[in-house]
Amino acid sequence: MGRKAGFNEGEKSKKGPGIAKKHKESLRPNGLKGKKNLPIVTPIKKGETLLFQGSTLFRQRLVLSVLSGKPVKIINIRKSHDKPGLHEYEVSLVRLLDKITNGTVVEIYEDGTSIFFQPGLLFGGTIEHDCSLERGIGYYLEALIMLSLFCKKPLHATLRGVTSNNIDPSVDTCKTSMIGAMKNFIYNDENLEITIKKRGLLPNGGGEIFFKCPSVYHLKPVQLEDFGLVKKVRGTAYALRVAPYRANKVVEKAKGVMLKYIPDVFITIDQRKGIQSGNSPGFGVHLTAETTKGVIYSAEKVSNPDEPTTEDIGLEVAQWLCYKIGQGGMVDPSSQAIALLFMALGPRDVSKIVLGELTEYAIEFLRNLKTFFKVEFMLDYYKPENSEEESETQRKVLASCMGIGYTNFNKRPV
The missing domain is CATH 3.30.360.20 (RNA 3'-terminal phosphate cyclase, insert domain)
Structure with missing residues (x-):
């Protein structure tokens, strides 16, 4: 195991420790798009810390770490690659999480192949962040959508970078499909919106968006089965x-x-x-x-x-x-993980939702939900009573689970 790197001066947040040494590398589109037969990585529990290996699902694990309060340690990040360690866009994501939390501790080893992340409390407030041009703003905005409802203060975030690429969900998709899926789980969506101030494309970006989201005390259960025509x-x-x-x-x-x-x-x-x-x-x-x-x-x-x-x-x-x-389904495929997360964090009641064919990203997200929150979903094929039998390629999934009753302890109930 390598020696721990110290924090850079000038990069420390007012709310908590800064981020250690940044490692710049060329873009390698990771994620699950186009990959088949992904190996199931079983986390190892070392005390109160969850231990993972590899760079796959890096964003999922950090987001769930913040929500659950469980620290994580990820080792062997691209250790056998020509350019080992974290990419620039992953370090940028860690910086963003540090900005919206209070008391987060981050340690990145000198070679960049290992990171220890101890989450702080979600604080929210007004932030600005320059996203890495290696990934789109949607890569960071999706993480904020998952976390922002549980901040102490309403989140007002200004993000700059690439608004659209062919790898990540664009800002337009976040504004329409993801926000639409999010509204199913909250009682008041009055101050929930995304504004595109500037557009920016690869390779030099230049886009800017504004994301505004209220904070809530708890979510509501859902029974979403009829998606209409x-x-x-x-x-x-x-x-x-x-x-x-x-x-x-x-x-x-x-x-x-x-x-x-x-x-x-x-x-x-x-x-x-x-x-x-x-x-x-x-x-x-x-x-x-x-x-x-x-x-x-x-x-x-x-x-x-x-x-x-x-x-x-x-x-x-x-x-x-x-x-x-x-x-079909009650949400766009790009929003499946968001819907599954809010169902798991909902009240101690049964929530159900009909989804189209599960993406590999959503399948891995279900595994991580079980790891961090001990939540298991019941999955079954969905077939409406008045419809003919569907083909193998058009089968829809009925996902149901019992929520854990997650509440925003930073916010007092009204």
Whole structure:
């Protein structure tokens, strides 16, 4: 085991210790997207500390560590890689968690292959954070969405970086699908919103968003089974530092697909200029399909920095949205982990939700929920009484669990 590195001066938070030495590396898109047959990593309990190995599911483990109050130690982080240790975007995530908590202790070993994380209390308040350009703002915003409801003070966060890429959920997806899923579990969503002030694409970013979220004392149980039928399709196409006709072509391609199935299709064009258009040229599109029950499915795609002249992304994103509609469920696949988390943290009552095909990210999240909170879900195939038998590829999952009665002890009940 390596020697522990000291904290850098000037990077210490007013609320707690700072972050140790930063390790910059090139982007390696980790996560579960596209990976099959992932090994099940069994955590080792060493006293009160949970011990994990490897960089997989790094964000999940830190978020659940903050919510559960259990310290974690992660070792052998890319130890056999050419560039071992934590990536820059992972260190940036640790810094963000340190900003919204009070009393967090972080120790990163000199070679960057091991980290000890002892969470503090969720404080919230007003923060600003410059996200790493290796990952999108959505990578960090999803973590804030999971944590912000349980802060002592309402969270007002300003994040800067890349608003859309083809790896992480975009800010538009967080604003529509994730916030929509979040509203099912709280009683008052009046001060819950995401505002896109500037858009920014790879490689230089330049985007800026504002996230506002209230703090709650506890969540509510849910019984979400009827997701309804799609009633309208909405979308936003944006062109940043490129000719406006590219966004028009993207809209034309996307509408050509969606109008075959539903007449109510409306896609706006967000043409930004100057500082609001970020630091890199590019274009993209984000589509949403809203059902009669208020469920929102999202699909998105942005131009590749290496091939910025391809307008076929409008066709691709429309087909991807049709696939998500076919999968069904009460939340978009990108929001499955958020829904499962809030069900587990809900009151001591049974909560149920119908989901489309479980993503591998959600499956691993279920395993981590069991590790940190001892919560087990009952999963069964869902088939409505008045529907015909569905094919193997369109089976939906009925997930149910008993909540642990998690309460925000930093906030007094009203």
